[in-house]
Amino acid sequence: MAQSIFITSAEGHSGKSTVALGVLDALSAATPKVGVFRAIARSTLERDYVLEMLLGHDGVDLAYEECVGVTYDDVRADPEAALATIVERYKAVQAQCDAVVIVGSDYTDVGSPAELAFNARIAANLGAPVVLVLGGRAAQGQPEQLGSSIPRTAAEMGQIASLALAELAHGRAELFAVVANRADPEQMDATVSAINQAIGASAFGRSEAVPIWTIPEDRILVSPSMRGVQRAVEGELLSGDPTLLTREALGVVVAGMSMVNVLPRLFDGAVVVIPADRTEVLLAALLANASGTFPSLAGIVLNGGFEVPEPVMQLLDGLGSSLPIITTDYGTYETTLRIMSTRGRLAADSRSRYDTALALFEQNVDTEELRRAFGLAEATVVTPLMFEFQLIERARSQRRKIVLPEGSDDRVLRAAATVLKRDIADLVILGEPIEVRARALELGLDLKGAEILSPFDAVYVHKFAEEYAKLRAHKGMTVERAADTVTDVSYFGTLMVHLGLADGMVSGAAHTTAHTIRPAFEIIKTKPGVSVVSSVFLMALADRVLVYGDCAVIPDPTSGQLADIAISSAATASQFGIDVRVAMLSYSTGESGTGADVEKVREATALVRERQPELLVEGPIQxxxxxxxAVAAAKMPTSQVAGRATVFIFPDLNTGNNTYKAVQRSAGAVAMGPVLQGLNKPINDLSRGALVSDIVNTIAITAIQAQEVSPT
Incomplete structure (x- = not known):
C-alpha cells in the first residue's frame, strides 16, 4: 500500500506547485515508484500545467488521464459524488506506486474556507496527511515589477495559519507539516514562531513538534516567461529565437516616448512595450540590447496591430537579433495590463524556473526530516533517479571546482546554471567573458557564481606555456610554441587542473574524445601502477547500477591492459558505492573454451587475482x-560473482561500445559517461550528443572523483 501526502493551501497563488515539486523530488530520491495525483483539475478541456510538470519529473511513469480526480464543475454539481470519484481514481494510482504526492485545488474562484474544507475532506478520505502551504505575499507591489507583492508580517501569517488549521481540523485531516512559502526573509524566525503558536492553539497541538519550513520568495518563480507574455497578449512571434521565449520577464518598460528617454529606463529582464509604428524606438532597443553596454532585455512586444514596414523587416533580418519580438493587436494600455496580470508558471519547459524551485526547496526544507517523518523504508533497489540524487548529494557534500572549456555551447551554459543553482560544484567556464555572459543573459541563465575566463588571458597563457614547455621538453617543445598550444581550450583547462587551479575538467560536448583526452595523456598522466587510461559507463538500470568498461578508449587491450582496466573499474565502482564483483567477459565460460581471445581474458583474470587477491573476480565468463x-547456477554454481556481477569488463572496444549502446537503447538504461579512469586527476569526456542532464551528471561524477584525489 502506497504512502501518500496531500499538499494544499488556504488561498490561490501560494506557490504550492513549488512545494509539490520539491516533495516529489525528495521522495523520488528515496523510493523507486512515486506517483502524482491532482484531486481537482480546472477542466477536462485544458490540461493542467501543474500536473503535466509533475508528471514530467524523472521517475514518474503515469498517464495524465489516470492522475486526475474531478473538475471544479463536478464538485459544484455534486460534492459527494465528486469525492467518491476522487477516492476511486486515487486508489487506482495508489496501487501502482510506493508513494503518492497529491495536489489539492487551486482556488480558481474567490478563495473561501469552504474550498479548504473540501480539500481537508479529500485528504481525510484518502488517508493522506496534509502539508499546508501558506502564502507569504499579499497585494501587488510596484506596478513595473512583474510578480511583485507586499510581504505579510509574521502576525498575519499566524492569523492565516489559525484559520486554515481550524478548517483542516474540522475536516478531520491529519497535519504533516506547514510551509510558509514566499516568506519575508527578514521575518523567517518570527514567522515560524507565529505559526508554531497557531498550531499549539489548534486541535493539532501535540507533544511532538509539527515541522515548519519557510521558503523565501524568488522573482524568477513569480515572473512570467516571454511565452506566457505572448499568450497573455494573444501575440505572434515576429522575429527572434523561439527558444528564448522561456526567459522570464522581470518587469515592463512602456516605450511611449522618444528613443533618448526610453534607453535610460531599460533594465535586465525587461519586456519593452513599443507601439508598432514607433520603429525608431524598436531599432534603438534592439541595438541597445546587442551593444553589451545596456541591460539585456527579455523581449519586445509591438502593440497596436500596425504592420511593420518591409524596409524595417529587412533591417531586422540584417541585424540577426535573437531577441524575441512579439506583435499584438491590443493598444498600449490593454497590452501592458495583460502583461502585468500574467503570473509565472512553474513548468518543465523552463529549466531555469524548474532548477530555481528545486534549489529553493532543497536549501530551505530539511528533506531528510521530510523523508524520515514520511516513514519511507530504505529501498532495496536503486533507480536511475535515486542514483543521480546520490551523485548530487555526494558532490555537494565537498564542493570541488570543475572547469568547463566549452563556454560557447548553450547546453554547457544551461548545465552550468543548474550546477550553480543546486550547489553541486564550483565552476570555471572558458570563453570570452563578455560573450559568455551575454549569451547566458539571452538564455535567462544565472552564472553569477561561475568564474569566466578567457583562454587567451595573457597572464595564464604565459604561466601555462612555461609549464607545458617544461613538461614536453623531451619532445623539443619551446615556450613560444607552447604559447600557441595552450590557448586551445582543452589544453588550457587541463593545465588548470594540473596546476591545481581547478579540481577536474568536463569537456567533449563540442569536441572529439581525442581532442578532450590527448592533453590529459600528455599533462595529467596516469596514476602510479596503472599503465593505461581507460573508461567506464555507469549503467543505471531500472533497479540497480552496473559498471561497463572499457567502452570508449582502448580498441584492443592486451591481457595486461585488460587487467588494468578491471582493477581501475573496480576502484571506480567502489568510489560510487557499488558492491564490487568483477566479470571478465568472453564468448566462453570457465574452462570450456579455447582460442587467443579466450586466453587473453583468462590471463587478464589471473593478473587481476595476483595483483588484487581480495577482489571478487571471475573470468572468462559469458x-x-x-x-x-539461473544461468550462473547451471554454469558456475560455486562462483561468488556469477549471476551477481556488478562490474563487466569487455574484451575489446567493439564489444563494449556496442553492448552499452544496446543496453541503453533496448533496456532504457541511463548511461553515465564515459568516465575516464587511471589519470592522476579527473578529466571526463562527454558525448557530442550529450543532453543538459548528462552534462550535470558528469560534472557531479567528476567532482566526486576529485574528492578522492584531494579529500578535505
Whole structure:
C-alpha cells in the first residue's frame, strides 16, 4: 500500500506547485515508484500545467488521464459524488506506486474556507496527511515589477495559519507539516514562531513538534516567461529565437516616448512595450540590447496591430537579433495590463524556473526530516533517479571546482546554471567573458557564481606555456610554441587542473574524445601502477547500477591492459558505492573454451587475482552467466560473482561500445559517461550528443572523483 501526502493551501497563488515539486523530488530520491495525483483539475478541456510538470519529473511513469480526480464543475454539481470519484481514481494510482504526492485545488474562484474544507475532506478520505502551504505575499507591489507583492508580517501569517488549521481540523485531516512559502526573509524566525503558536492553539497541538519550513520568495518563480507574455497578449512571434521565449520577464518598460528617454529606463529582464509604428524606438532597443553596454532585455512586444514596414523587416533580418519580438493587436494600455496580470508558471519547459524551485526547496526544507517523518523504508533497489540524487548529494557534500572549456555551447551554459543553482560544484567556464555572459543573459541563465575566463588571458597563457614547455621538453617543445598550444581550450583547462587551479575538467560536448583526452595523456598522466587510461559507463538500470568498461578508449587491450582496466573499474565502482564483483567477459565460460581471445581474458583474470587477491573476480565468463542467477547456477554454481556481477569488463572496444549502446537503447538504461579512469586527476569526456542532464551528471561524477584525489 502506497504512502501518500496531500499538499494544499488556504488561498490561490501560494506557490504550492513549488512545494509539490520539491516533495516529489525528495521522495523520488528515496523510493523507486512515486506517483502524482491532482484531486481537482480546472477542466477536462485544458490540461493542467501543474500536473503535466509533475508528471514530467524523472521517475514518474503515469498517464495524465489516470492522475486526475474531478473538475471544479463536478464538485459544484455534486460534492459527494465528486469525492467518491476522487477516492476511486486515487486508489487506482495508489496501487501502482510506493508513494503518492497529491495536489489539492487551486482556488480558481474567490478563495473561501469552504474550498479548504473540501480539500481537508479529500485528504481525510484518502488517508493522506496534509502539508499546508501558506502564502507569504499579499497585494501587488510596484506596478513595473512583474510578480511583485507586499510581504505579510509574521502576525498575519499566524492569523492565516489559525484559520486554515481550524478548517483542516474540522475536516478531520491529519497535519504533516506547514510551509510558509514566499516568506519575508527578514521575518523567517518570527514567522515560524507565529505559526508554531497557531498550531499549539489548534486541535493539532501535540507533544511532538509539527515541522515548519519557510521558503523565501524568488522573482524568477513569480515572473512570467516571454511565452506566457505572448499568450497573455494573444501575440505572434515576429522575429527572434523561439527558444528564448522561456526567459522570464522581470518587469515592463512602456516605450511611449522618444528613443533618448526610453534607453535610460531599460533594465535586465525587461519586456519593452513599443507601439508598432514607433520603429525608431524598436531599432534603438534592439541595438541597445546587442551593444553589451545596456541591460539585456527579455523581449519586445509591438502593440497596436500596425504592420511593420518591409524596409524595417529587412533591417531586422540584417541585424540577426535573437531577441524575441512579439506583435499584438491590443493598444498600449490593454497590452501592458495583460502583461502585468500574467503570473509565472512553474513548468518543465523552463529549466531555469524548474532548477530555481528545486534549489529553493532543497536549501530551505530539511528533506531528510521530510523523508524520515514520511516513514519511507530504505529501498532495496536503486533507480536511475535515486542514483543521480546520490551523485548530487555526494558532490555537494565537498564542493570541488570543475572547469568547463566549452563556454560557447548553450547546453554547457544551461548545465552550468543548474550546477550553480543546486550547489553541486564550483565552476570555471572558458570563453570570452563578455560573450559568455551575454549569451547566458539571452538564455535567462544565472552564472553569477561561475568564474569566466578567457583562454587567451595573457597572464595564464604565459604561466601555462612555461609549464607545458617544461613538461614536453623531451619532445623539443619551446615556450613560444607552447604559447600557441595552450590557448586551445582543452589544453588550457587541463593545465588548470594540473596546476591545481581547478579540481577536474568536463569537456567533449563540442569536441572529439581525442581532442578532450590527448592533453590529459600528455599533462595529467596516469596514476602510479596503472599503465593505461581507460573508461567506464555507469549503467543505471531500472533497479540497480552496473559498471561497463572499457567502452570508449582502448580498441584492443592486451591481457595486461585488460587487467588494468578491471582493477581501475573496480576502484571506480567502489568510489560510487557499488558492491564490487568483477566479470571478465568472453564468448566462453570457465574452462570450456579455447582460442587467443579466450586466453587473453583468462590471463587478464589471473593478473587481476595476483595483483588484487581480495577482489571478487571471475573470468572468462559469458554475459548471461555473469548477470543471470539461473544461468550462473547451471554454469558456475560455486562462483561468488556469477549471476551477481556488478562490474563487466569487455574484451575489446567493439564489444563494449556496442553492448552499452544496446543496453541503453533496448533496456532504457541511463548511461553515465564515459568516465575516464587511471589519470592522476579527473578529466571526463562527454558525448557530442550529450543532453543538459548528462552534462550535470558528469560534472557531479567528476567532482566526486576529485574528492578522492584531494579529500578535505
Amino acid at each position: 554475459y548471461d552467466a555473469a548477470a543471470d542467477a
